[in-house]
Amino acid sequence: MRIRKLTAWHVCLPLKRPFSHASHVRQASENVLVECVLHSGTTGWGEGVPREYVTGETPRTCFDQLAETCLEEQLSGEFDSWKDVITICERFQPAQTDKNPRDSGSNALKCAVELSILDAFAQEIGVPVSQLVNHFPPAQSLRAKINEVRYSTVIGFGRRLRNKALKMRLYGFRHCKVKVGAGDDDVSRLRTIRRWIGPDVDLRIDANEAWLPDELPGRLEPLEQFKIRSVEQPCPHGMLTELASRKSQLALPIMLDESVTSLGDGKRAIELGACDSFNIRLSKCGGYLASLRLAALAQHAGLGYQLGCHPGESGILSAAGRHWASSVGGIQYVEGSYDRHLFRQLLTHEDLTFGYGGRAPALTGPGLGVTVNPQVLRDVAIREQTFPVS
16 A cells, blocks of 8 residues: 555634633634545545644644655555554654644644544555554553443533533533633532532533642632542643642642643653643644553553543544544543534534433444545635645
8 A cells, every 4th residue: 555645624614602711712623634545546534623822733834844744755655554554654754843842743733644544544454443552562551442432521611501511411421521710700610510410420620721830729629519520731831840849739630631742741741740640632642643652651650541622623533532432441531522513514424423421332434434525625625735645
């Protein structure tokens, strides 16, 4: 097998309703799609969600990096086995920019390109992408076969908290993340949510870097009465050392998200003792393989890990996340597959929206198991560019 070309799209996917957290308010998601075409004609799809405030990327920087990267040198080799395709994927190193000094300034692009190659290869040999974990030595301790994924839900900001919490309860969710730190009365919000979502739902909170380390005891202690399981990214990444120094004073476990975008970030967080778990997101962390490495790092250090998602992931990343979650053991929470609840129109022919209770079956078809709707792609595309490989 050989890659003939990559085609990249900058797409703008309108959301049904705005999504807000302490760092951003979003009414549409601007994503990068990559189509990988093999010489056999087989086509694979990948997706990245570039967020400037997370990894320093934008759709424009992704296109610029692709244009400046020698794809023929990096991607033109033959691959006929999982070992070969993993080598090809890990050889892809986009031309770097100065926007992010943390070795994550091309993570969304890496994710999109890597997924497109993995999808094409797995389709060609007729197996699901989830089988990759069996052939990736760094992930051997993670291997699992999970037939049904159970997704967590999220409650953001806005009105009608009682209705939102009651809806989650009636829909049978076992896990829920609540956004905090945007200036609202978090104690009042959590009291309402806990009352109406019920006593048995696992609640955790996400501050999206909203607080300073010195504020944490005063911010978190009043919330402990609502049986909160963890707090995600309470402080800005640049204050990770200060967060680590405060951690022993906090009763709630700390999950890091924006502070963990690379293996180097994960190692530094472990060395500092700054957290109890990682929020791993495929696009944020540089793709399927890099995310497996991060999960293995966390496991080895005795930390937990969840599979998160970006608001605005289409069915391509939903499928990739489903494959990851159904082949990796020990995941604390799984987020994603909001497709029908999130978008006005679906980019993929397949609807991967989770069902009652957040349940969704493992995907067993070849590749990622999704196909892009060309009409919707034309409707949402802002830019398209083809890059020859061999």
